[in-house]
Amino acid sequence: MKYILASASPRRKELLEQAGFRFQVIPSSVEEKITKDAPSEIVMELASQKARDVYEHYGDADCVVIGADTIVAYNGEILGKPATQSEAYDMLAMLADRTHQVYTGVSLIMAKGGQVHTRTFFEATDVTFYPISKEDLRSYAETGDSLDKAGAYGIQGPFAIHVKCIRGDYNNVVGLPVSRLYQELLREYVSPLSLP
Template identity: 70%
Template sequence: MEYILASASPRRKELLTQAGLAFEAVPSHVKEIIRKEEPAEIVMDLSLQKAEDVYRTLQPVNRTVIGADTIVVYQGEILGKPADASEAMDMLSLLAGRTHQVYTGVTLILNRGGDPTVRSFYEKTDVTFYPIDRFDLQDYIASGDPLDKAGAYGIQGPFAIHVKEIHGDYNNVVGLPIARLYQELKTFS
């Protein structure tokens, strides 16, 4: 089976490559609209929007489209990608010394010549940061790393030194719960 990743994320591409899956990356250009209220439902719906956009564009047969979306949530507040350095500072200051949740929703769409089959699922991981002083935050933000990441950080990069613990799937925090995805793909048809 070949796959189409509805994303331009280098982290998602790397995880699929590590899993040994043959895929083509075709970024979705859909304007994401939050239509749900609960974090798990939000990420599944956003992943569906991305997967449907690429599916409608390509109309692939016998290839599974994989859409994914990740959000960071702290006390019910969704923290997306920061617009600028100031917003990154606000987000990271809020999360420092606290536990938050990372949700990634994944949608699979497959057409074997009839109506497409669609499946969505999500993973949630709890992440706790050590307290972080303002100088460390300023240095990290100056690197530019947080500006393209939900919650303004990447667990797999230089910010890893501030992560105290995680409960759940590490790769979910990176942006794609690859083990769960692999298991879902084995039974998806």
């Protein structure tokens, strides 16, 4: 069985490696189209588009393609990747001393013995920040670490010192709920960790 991660995210790659998966990385090049409104539906839609794109171009009779997408939402507003340090500062200032949600959608396209199954799901995690001073916000925004991250921060990096608590799957905030992914695979296949 061949496993393909349809994402260029180094964080997702690292999470799968830490979990013991053997896989190859083939990022999707699909032009993402959002037709949904709810954050949970958006991440599932985008994850599905990525998985389908890679499966159609690189899939075979025995493979699993893993597509994923993560977004941050606060009060119904979706916070993508900031375009500038100023935008990153504004996002983080809005999230300081408040609770927001991180949604990751995962789409699995599983081909085995001529049959193809698709399973798409999402996980949501609540993240609460401490109050953060303007100086700390500015200092972090100026590092540029925010610019490739939804919501303008990475929970696994230097901004972790401002995280008061999380409710839900930590890895989901990093970018991939690997434990849920593993359980979904077990419903269809033997453990991917026991394959030769």
